[in-house]
Amino acid sequence: MPLIEIKELSKVYGFGDATTIALDEISLSINRGEFIAIMGPSGSGKTTLMNILGLLDRPTHGEYKLSNQHVERKTKIAQAMIRRDNIGFIFQSFNLLPRLTIIENVALPLAYKGVYQKRRLKAAEVVLDQVGLSDKEYYYPNQLSGGQLQRVAIARALINDPSIIIADEPTGNLDSVSARVVMELLKEVHELGNTVLMVTHNPSLTRYADRIIYMHDGNIVYDESTAVGEVPKRVQKAVEALRTSTDDDKLADVSAMMEEMPEQLSIKPVPKKSKSKSKSKTKVKSTRKKGKKK
Numbered sequence: 486m487p488l489i490e491i492k493e494l495s496k497v498y499g500f501g502d503a504t505t506i507a508l509d510e511i512s513l514s515i516n517r518g519e520f521i522a523i524m525g526p527s528g529s530g531k532t533t534l535m536n537i538l539g540l541l542d543r544p545t546h547g548e549y550k551l552s553n554q555h556v557e558r559k560t561k562i563a564q565a566m567i568r569r570d571n572i573g574f575i576f577q578s579f580n581l582l583p584r585l586t587i588i589e590n591v592a593l594p595l596a597y598k599g600v601y602q603k604r605r606l607k608a609a610e611v612v613l614d615q616v617g618l619s620d621k622e623y624y625y626p627n628q629l630s631g632g633q634l635q636r637v638a639i640a641r642a643l644i645n646d647p648s649i650i651i652a653d654e655p656t657g658n659l660d661s662v663s664a665r666v667v668m669e670l671l672k673e674v675h676e677l678g679n680t681v682l683m684v685t686h687n688p689s690l691t692r693y694a695d696r697i698i699y700m701h702d703g704n705i706v707y708d709e710s711t712a713v714g715e716v717p718k719r720v721q722k723a724v725e726a727l728r729t730s731t732d733d734d735k736l737a738d739v740s741a742m743m744e745e746m747p748e749q750l751s752i753k754p755v756p757k758k759s760k761s762k763s764k765s766k767t768k769v770k771s772t773r774k775k776g777k778k779k
């Protein structure tokens with residue numbers, strides 16, 4: 486049974502002449518434990534899809550089943566509870582509260598759950614240790630670097646022990662060294678059995694994923710399983726086409742190339758109806774013990 490199953494899901498913004506079809510009858514199924522990289526040009530619907538999968542937004546039409554339960558029409562409160570217990574978010578802009586210390590920021594999701602302060606802070610200490618930031622607990626966000634802030638955001642995403650991590654361009658604001666640290670953390674999170682959905686504009690980061698989904702104009706135009714550690718051939722080809730003599734690492738801004746990619750690489754549109762694939766299980770071993778409930 487897939488963890489996530491969406492069927493003919495659409496999201497339409499605005500009306501009349503100002504209508505935007507952000508998602509155009511997308512169907513997709515995601516198994517527990519997958520690490521999916523979602524790529525595509527700016528405006529192709531990646532964030533819209535992540536927000537709907539993360540229950541931060543509702544589809545205009547279509548079905549969304551999470552753990553075999555229809556969730557698309559649940560009340561906002563019910564959705565918030567499902568979100569709280571199952572999903573951790575990591576955003577490009579970190580989204581930390583500037584007036585709270587690092588440890589308070591990380592502990593915040595537990596406050597919404599009604600956990601007492603002492604237990605909250607204890608739990609925050611544990612996850613901050615996991616991301617290597619024990620020494621920054623009582624700093625404020627403006628005293629940390631971008632890479633450190635994103636590690637704080639990862640700690641905050643992990644504190645509820647979610648089974649799904651949604652990361653929308655988690656390395657978008659980071660230099661290549663910090664990006665690598667963040668990706669290694671996401672890799673660890675994945676190795677613990679979690680499902681990771683990551684939007685990225687950087688093709689070289691697809692090596693962490695075991696499945697690549699490529700979006701264009703609100704559609705999924707390419708959906709392929711791949712071995713962890715490998716950048717799939719098609720993506721590699723796109724990277725090579727892009728590569729300039731100046732700086733290989735500055736691949737983050739590949740939106741322009743992505744506009745060309747489906748045609749250039751003769752990617753055929755995925756048929757509307759069943760486009761999910763079974764994927765081979767990755768063989769990475771868990772480095773830490775953790776009982777996953779989902």
Ligand SMILES: Nc1ncnc2c1ncn2[C@@H]1O[C@H](COP(=O)(O)OP(=O)(O)OP(=O)(O)O)[C@@H](O)[C@H]1O
Binds near residue numbers: 506530532533534
């Ligand atoms: N709140 C909104 N109101 C109206 N239109 C919106 C809204 N949010 C997104 N859109 C439109 O929906 C389309 C998809 O946007 P989305 O943010 O999902 O793209 P994206 O693939 O995440 O792009 P980027 O790579 O730039 O982050 C775009 O045309 C965008 O303008």
Ligand SMILES: [Mg+2]
Binds near residue numbers: 531532533653
């Ligand atoms: Mg986006």
